[in-house]
Amino acid sequence: MAKESPEPVTAVIETAGEWLPSALGEVEECLDRATGRTGPLAGDASATLRAGGKRMRPMLVLLSAGPEGGDRAVRSATAVELVHMASLVHDDVLDRAPLRRGRPTVYAESGRARATDLGDALFAEAFGLLARAGDDAAVAVLSETTRDLVTGELVQRSQAGDMGLAEDDYLERCRLKTGSLFSASCALGALAPSPEGGPDLESLAAFGGAIGLAFQMLDDVLDISGPEERTGKAPGTDLLDGTVTLPVIVAIEREPAIGTVDLDRLDRESALELAGRIEATGALDEVRGRAIALVEEAKRALDGTPLPEDRRTLLDLVADGVVLRYS
Amino acid sequence: MAKESPEPVTAVIETAGEWLPSALGEVEECLDRATGRTGPLAGDASATLRAGGKRMRPMLVLLSAGPEGGDRAVRSATAVELVHMASLVHDDVLDRAPLRRGRPTVYAESGRARATDLGDALFAEAFGLLARAGDDAAVAVLSETTRDLVTGELVQRSQAGDMGLAEDDYLERCRLKTGSLFSASCALGALAPSPEGGPDLESLAAFGGAIGLAFQMLDDVLDISGPEERTGKAPGTDLLDGTVTLPVIVAIEREPAIGTVDLDRLDRESALELAGRIEATGALDEVRGRAIALVEEAKRALDGTPLPEDRRTLLDLVADGVVLRYS
Numbered sequence: 001m002a003k004e005s006p007e008p009v010t011a012v013i014e015t016a017g018e019w020l021p022s023a024l025g026e027v028e029e030c031l032d033r034a035t036g037r038t039g040p041l042a043g044d045a046s047a048t049l050r051a052g053g054k055r056m057r058p059m060l061v062l063l064s065a066g067p068e069g070g071d072r073a074v075r076s077a078t079a080v081e082l083v084h085m086a087s088l089v090h091d092d093v094l095d096r097a098p099l100r101r102g103r104p105t106v107y108a109e110s111g112r113a114r115a116t117d118l119g120d121a122l123f124a125e126a127f128g129l130l131a132r133a134g135d136d137a138a139v140a141v142l143s144e145t146t147r148d149l150v151t152g153e154l155v156q157r158s159q160a161g162d163m164g165l166a167e168d169d170y171l172e173r174c175r176l177k178t179g180s181l182f183s184a185s186c187a188l189g190a191l192a193p194s195p196e197g198g199p200d201l202e203s204l205a206a207f208g209g210a211i212g213l214a215f216q217m218l219d220d221v222l223d224i225s226g227p228e229e230r231t232g233k234a235p236g237t238d239l240l241d242g243t244v245t246l247p248v249i250v251a252i253e254r255e256p257a258i259g260t261v262d263l264d265r266l267d268r269e270s271a272l273e274l275a276g277r278i279e280a281t282g283a284l285d286e287v288r289g290r291a292i293a294l295v296e297e298a299k300r301a302l303d304g305t306p307l308p309e310d311r312r313t314l315l316d317l318v319a320d321g322v323v324l325r326y327s
Numbered sequence: 328m329a330k331e332s333p334e335p336v337t338a339v340i341e342t343a344g345e346w347l348p349s350a351l352g353e354v355e356e357c358l359d360r361a362t363g364r365t366g367p368l369a370g371d372a373s374a375t376l377r378a379g380g381k382r383m384r385p386m387l388v389l390l391s392a393g394p395e396g397g398d399r400a401v402r403s404a405t406a407v408e409l410v411h412m413a414s415l416v417h418d419d420v421l422d423r424a425p426l427r428r429g430r431p432t433v434y435a436e437s438g439r440a441r442a443t444d445l446g447d448a449l450f451a452e453a454f455g456l457l458a459r460a461g462d463d464a465a466v467a468v469l470s471e472t473t474r475d476l477v478t479g480e481l482v483q484r485s486q487a488g489d490m491g492l493a494e495d496d497y498l499e500r501c502r503l504k505t506g507s508l509f510s511a512s513c514a515l516g517a518l519a520p521s522p523e524g525g526p527d528l529e530s531l532a533a534f535g536g537a538i539g540l541a542f543q544m545l546d547d548v549l550d551i552s553g554p555e556e557r558t559g560k561a562p563g564t565d566l567l568d569g570t571v572t573l574p575v576i577v578a579i580e581r582e583p584a585i586g587t588v589d590l591d592r593l594d595r596e597s598a599l600e601l602a603g604r605i606e607a608t609g610a611l612d613e614v615r616g617r618a619i620a621l622v623e624e625a626k627r628a629l630d631g632t633p634l635p636e637d638r639r640t641l642l643d644l645v646a647d648g649v650v651l652r653y654s
Contacts, residue, residue, distance in 0.1 A: 093443065094440045094443055116420065116421055120417060124477070128466070131463045131466030131470055140455060142458075146455075150444045154440070
């Protein structure tokens with residue numbers, strides 16, 4: 001199976017020494033084994049699961065761990081990606097999503113029952129992988145962040161259709177559903193070479209949380225403006241799902257009439273039209289600008305840490321990659 | 328909230344010393360905290376989740392651990408019940424089940440999104456509870472059995488409507504979906520006082536697996552014959568879901584014409600009629616008899632173990648309780 005390597009990832013890999021591509025390769029093997037272990041659950045879904053992921057979170061684990069992270073970092077990187085996969089599989093069931101990363105979802109290919117059970121099995125695999133290695137510090141971090149993740153998804157659904165959504169509520173939801181797992185990825189990386197948690201742990205966790213939040217904000221911009229061949233899904237999908245994002249909130253501040261639209265009554269055509277109105281307010285540029293500022297803030301969170309120069313550079317590259325992917 | 332205590336459980340508690348009711352009380356507190364920790368996820372669902380469970384699995388953990396099991400046993404007992412709850416919540420979503428234990432399901436009360444997310448959060452809580460205590464041996468056992476459980480559910484759905492289902496395939500599915508968690512409950516109990524696994528571990532795991540299988544077989548009998556006020560759901564529900572169970576398989580052996588029924592085309596009335604035809608073959612008595620034999624076999628698995636007499640008696644009582652509940 002050909003693996004896609006989007007540009008920012010390639011840049012990071014090319015800049016790093018031998019250890020990073022080698023560790024990423026081990027993560028892929030470990031993911032193959034873990035999804036294979038789900039046996040009859042995965043079936044044809046196995047390829048769908050593994051294809052096209054950007055492996056941002058595993059990359060953050062490995063870079064936060066550094067070359068001394070060893071097997072522990074590889075396991076944590078795999079576990080984080082398994083939790084990410086599990087949550088995507090369940091989300092796609094709930095959203096009845098036909099496409100993900102430009103391919104049919106597990107839900108579309110195998111139905112809601114198989115997809116729900118497979119998601120459950122992937123959660124179990126993630127925890128089992130760390131537990132079999134006796135890494136209970138990592139299991140504890142993964143459990144907390146999994147709870148955040150699913151809480152974030154639930155909060156998002158409970159906010160659906162609310163055109164009066166406050167920015168703080170949006171930001172808190174993004175911290176839960178995206179920032180937390182990015183932050184945990186960095187924390188798990190920091191725990192790999194020094195299970196008591198090295199001096200970088202807090203800074204790395206803050207770094208991860210900030211770029212996760214930026215990632216989500218830019219993802220939300222892309223949903224409004226992104227061409228389908230880039231995002232792998234139709235633009236305006238969030239609007240059709242009733243998901244109110246920062247671009248919408250900012251657009252309403254600038255043009256209050258947008259706030260009177262009833263998202264429940266949108267169809268594909270009127271969703272595209274609404275996306276155009278949002279873009280016309282300049283909201284997308286504002287959100288992009290805020291995300292870029294957040295990435296810069298994230299990088300500054302690493303100032304003063306004793307991270308070696310080369311790893312610092314790689315982490316900065318990942319942070320820039322979050323922005324580049326959307327520019 | 329009033330707690331129900333079905334008779335077999337009451338009998339075991341009354342026979343045991345102080346430690347058992349006290350430990351069961353701690354499990355309830357621990358469940359309250361864990362479901363409370365799911366925060367906005369649980370909401371009104373929290374009471375629904377906790378109500379009316381028989382706590383068979385926690386009981387097996389505690390009895391397998393004995394009075395020396397301490398906090399470790401309480402945590403494992405709680406974690407096992409959380410995984411059980413999570414799987415029920417997801418099952419009810421997939422089956423669109425209105426009732427469970429005679430009460431509206433989380434799915435019915437809160438919808439499929441909240442129920443799916445809540446199930447995910449309960450899985451994460453179960454693993455987190457054990458991990459925060461550093462009990463990675465227990466996390467590993469729980470991870471394996473969770474995978475079995477969801478695999479069993481999936482196998483069941485893939486077998487739906489197959490009136491030619493072989494008995495061995497039915498039994499394997501029951502081992503996965505029910506026997507495994509019963510067996511793991513006993514194994515987790517055995518690990519609590521002696522984390523390396525005491526001399527009873529294998530025997531207790533075999534005991535648990537056998538009574539779990541008997542439990543499932545009797546549950547399947549009850550679905551055909553059980554009065555609704557006893558089972559908390561309408562009789563023939565499995566048949567309407569297309570689930571082929573041992574009573575159906577045995578009935579077809581005795582009266583092949585039953586095998587020609589198309590389960591997809593059943594309605595509530597014709598499902599009740601089919602249940603009557605199955606019962607008339609004497610299949611229910613045969614399955615009951617086999618389940619009782621299995622329970623006796625389970626008890627014999629404990630022969631020769633160094634378990635103290637009083638705990639052996641209590642475990643036998645639980646085993647008998649599986650049968651009594653259905654007699």
